[in-house]
Amino acid sequence: MFVIITYDVGQKRVGKVCKKLREYLDWTQNSVFEGEITEGKLTKCLTELNKIIEPEEDSIYLYKVKNPRNIKKSIYGQEKSPIDLFI
Amino acid sequence: MFVIITYDVGQKRVGKVCKKLREYLDWTQNSVFEGEITEGKLTKCLTELNKIIEPEEDSIYLYKVKNPRNIKKSIYGQEKSPIDLFI
Numbered sequence: 001m002f003v004i005i006t007y008d009v010g011q012k013r014v015g016k017v018c019k020k021l022r023e024y025l026d027w028t029q030n031s032v033f034e035g036e037i038t039e040g041k042l043t044k045c046l047t048e049l050n051k052i053i054e055p056e057e058d059s060i061y062l063y064k065v066k067n068p069r070n071i072k073k074s075i076y077g078q079e080k081s082p083i084d085l086f087i
Numbered sequence: 088m089f090v091i092i093t094y095d096v097g098q099k100r101v102g103k104v105c106k107k108l109r110e111y112l113d114w115t116q117n118s119v120f121e122g123e124i125t126e127g128k129l130t131k132c133l134t135e136l137n138k139i140i141e142p143e144e145d146s147i148y149l150y151k152v153k154n155p156r157n158i159k160k161s162i163y164g165q166e167k168s169p170i171d172l173f174i
Contacts, residue, residue, distance in 0.1 A: 004091060004150060008116040008167060029095040029146055030118050046163065053164050059116055060163040063091060063150075070157040076133065076147040077140050080095060 002068040003042060004034045009058035016052045017060075020045070029080040036068060089155040090129060091121045096145035103139045104147075107132070116167040123155060 005025060009017050014031075021027070024045040025035035037045070042064075049060060065071045092112060096104050101118075108114070111132040112122035124132070129151075136147060152158045 006093065006116060006119045009164075028148055029093060032093045032119065032148070050163065055164045057165065059165040059167050061115055061119070062161045062163070064159045064161070065152060065157055067157070070152055070154070072151045074149045074151070076137065076149070077096075077142040078144065078146040080146050 001039060001042070002034070002036050002065045002071055004032065004063040006033075006061045007031045007059070009053055009060075013052055013054070013058065017049060017058075020048055020052060034073075088126065088129070089121070089123050089152045089158055091119065091150040093120075093148045094118045094140075094146070096140055096147075100139055100141070100145065104136060104145075107135055107139060121160075 003025070005021060007017050007021070008031060018027075018031075021033045024037055024041055025033040028034050046060075046062070053060060090112070092108060094104050094108075095118065105114075105118075108120040111124055111128055112120040115121050133147075133149070140147060
């Protein structure tokens with residue numbers, strides 16, 4: 001299964017959410033992660049995220065595509081890679 | 088066709104990119120837009136975005152799902168709506 005997860009969380013929790021998502025998915029840009037993941041690992045990831053976020057303030061959007069062939073990704077301009085984080 | 092567009096552009100161009108995307112799609116949160124769009128309108132939108140962005144610095148990610156039934160969206164925490172922008 002292919003997923004895209006985007007988040008908008010309070011400043012204090014950005015680092016924790018980002019670190020958690022990095023354990024399961026690939027960072028693409030800003031507050032967006034993507035990747036292939038099993039249903040079991042996704043459930044685990046979401047359970048852990050739910051412990052971090054403040055449901056009254058934060059939001060996490062999850063887009064699931066069962067068959068990765070059904071989604072096509074294109075990049076315009078620069079492809080941001082994780083290495084950008086260290087420049 | 089259902090699309091998700093995320094962007095990471097220089098501060099000076101954020102407003103322009105955001106305004107352009109708003110003409111074609113729905114804002115979800117942070118730098119993420121989504122919505123159903125025709126191939127023709129998407130091409131028009133991308134052509135216009137290409138005129139705004141600096142390809143050496145900015146990046147725009149496009150995810151296309153031909154059949155909207157192949158993508159499932161879930162929201163955890165708060166659903167951010169466009170009205171949040173005016174609070």
